Amino acid sequence: xxxxxxxxxxxxxxxxxxxxxxxxxxxxxxxxxxxxxxxxxxxxxxxxxxxxxxxxxxxxxxxxxxxxxxxxxxxxxxxxxxxxxxxxxxxxxxxxxxxxxxxxxxxxxxxxxxxxxxxxxxxxxxxxxxxxxxxxxxxxxxxxxxxxxxxxxxxxxxxxxxxxxxxxxxxxxxxxxxxxxxxxxxxxxxxxxxxxxxxxxxxxxxxxxxxxxxxxxxxxxxxxxxxxxxxxxxxxxxxxxxxxxxxxxxxxxxxxxxxxxxxxxxxxxxxxxxxxxxxxxxxxxxxxxxxxxxxxxxxxxxxxxxxxxxxxxxxxxxxxxxxxxxxxxxxxxxxxxxxxxxxxxxxxxxxxxxxxxxxxxxxxxxxxxxxxxxxxxxxx
Ligand SMILES: Nc1ncnc2c1ncn2[C@@H]1O[C@H](COP(=O)(O)OP(=O)(O)OP(=O)(O)O)[C@@H](O)[C@H]1O
Ligand SMILES: [Mg+2]
Numbered sequence: 001x002x003x004x005x006x007x008x009x010x011x012x013x014x015x016x017x018x019x020x021x022x023x024x025x026x027x028x029x030x031x032x033x034x035x036x037x038x039x040x041x042x043x044x045x046x047x048x049x050x051x052x053x054x055x056x057x058x059x060x061x062x063x064x065x066x067x068x069x070x071x072x073x074x075x076x077x078x079x080x081x082x083x084x085x086x087x088x089x090x091x092x093x094x095x096x097x098x099x100x101x102x103x104x105x106x107x108x109x110x111x112x113x114x115x116x117x118x119x120x121x122x123x124x125x126x127x128x129x130x131x132x133x134x135x136x137x138x139x140x141x142x143x144x145x146x147x148x149x150x151x152x153x154x155x156x157x158x159x160x161x162x163x164x165x166x167x168x169x170x171x172x173x174x175x176x177x178x179x180x181x182x183x184x185x186x187x188x189x190x191x192x193x194x195x196x197x198x199x200x201x202x203x204x205x206x207x208x209x210x211x212x213x214x215x216x217x218x219x220x221x222x223x224x225x226x227x228x229x230x231x232x233x234x235x236x237x238x239x240x241x242x243x244x245x246x247x248x249x250x251x252x253x254x255x256x257x258x259x260x261x262x263x264x265x266x267x268x269x270x271x272x273x274x275x276x277x278x279x280x281x282x283x284x285x286x287x288x289x290x291x292x293x294x295x296x297x298x299x300x301x302x303x304x305x306x307x308x309x310x311x312x313x314x315x316x317x318x319x320x321x322x323x324x325x326x327x328x329x330x331x332x333x334x335x336x337x338x339x340x341x342x343x344x345x346x347x348x349x350x351x352x353x354x355x356x357x358x359x360x361x362x363x364x365x366x367x368x369x370x371x372x373x374x375x376x377x378x379x380x
Pocket of ligand 2: 333338
């Protein structure tokens with residue numbers, strides 16, 4: 001016998017005891033635990049306490065009806081699957097029920113066959129969503145691995161300067177000491193230089209460690225700080241390719257989410273700009289612009305990133321966020337960069353992202369390039 005698919009828990013709300021008992025017997029076979037409630041208020045309590053995977057509820061009930069209860073539940077979890085069981089006499093509620101966009105409506109007397117079908121359908125959907133989520137997490141992880149190589153070269157670059165400052169200062173001091181010519185003031189100043197530089201080295205290590213940590217750290221973060229980190233992290237490859245960054249970043253904007261994911265999303269865009277500019281050999285100046293603007297009325301932050309590499313061919317513009325779409329050949333690109341960026345921005349950070357080509361002026365010259373516009377919810 002094939003095993004029946006189950007979820008962890010289902011909440012079933014029905015005020016008529018006889019119906020409740022009859023249906024509970026069926027519903028029970030689709031979950032490890034079934035919670036039954038007699039009215040909306042009790043159901044809300046159970047919802048908060050047990051976080052069920054599915055809700056099946058009558059509409060007309062005492063104390064709080066099913067519609068009002070579901071409105072409250074949807075405010076807390078918009079994606080929770082709900083099935084209404086309704087009687088013809090509930091016709092007054094139908095419009096409200098439809099507006100709630102629930103997974104299904106079953107007319108009383110309930111056909112057990114239909115109920116089973118509906119529940120199985122929902123369980124399939126939940127499993128599919130879970131699989132998709134796991135797949136996305138895996139992609140995110142693998143694209144992180146792909147970024148490691150690039151990051152290592154960035155560490156090497158970022159460290160060269162402070163390491164050389166430390167070594168020069170220490171050798172200089174040793175020499176002065178040997179010549180018996182090291183005034184106290186100079187000694188303390190040099191110690192500070194060495195200290196500042198080691199501090200910087202340890203901070204960069206912290207940044208990289210956070211970047212690669214698999215845990216999501218949800219928090220309020222300062223956008224300015226993280227955009228600057230992004231620029232730091234790509235600075236080695238930008239310098240090597242003579243790319244200049246022009247930035248206008250508001251220092252006071254805060255957003256919410258996992259800042260390391262935003263870091264990854266932005267770095268993917270910056271790396272693409274670098275690749276495009278690398279190939280644009282006729283440009284006398286290679287530029288990447290990063291701007292932020294607050295849109296107080298919509299409570300949004302807008303981040304704009306554009307380059308002057310000539311833009312993205314119009315025929316591929318609609319495809320660039322698709323997974324595995326690349327024009328770089330499998331040796332140079334996985335085609336996952338912008339897909340990951342899109343996933344992070346829209347799903348994880350609850351923002352939006354769009355792309356277009358733009359012709360613009362900079363220092364009295366006209367340029368064309370790809371422009372990415374990201375909006376993120378703003379935290380005051
Ligand atoms: N700034 C840009 N200018 C021109 N073309 C771009 C730009 N950004 C993206 N593209 C195009 O979009 C395609 C998809 O980008 P995406 O980052 O998803 O993958 P990729 O860069 O090819 O590979 P990778 O997964 O290694 O990042 C690129 O292959 C390129 O053709
Ligand atoms: Mg890319």
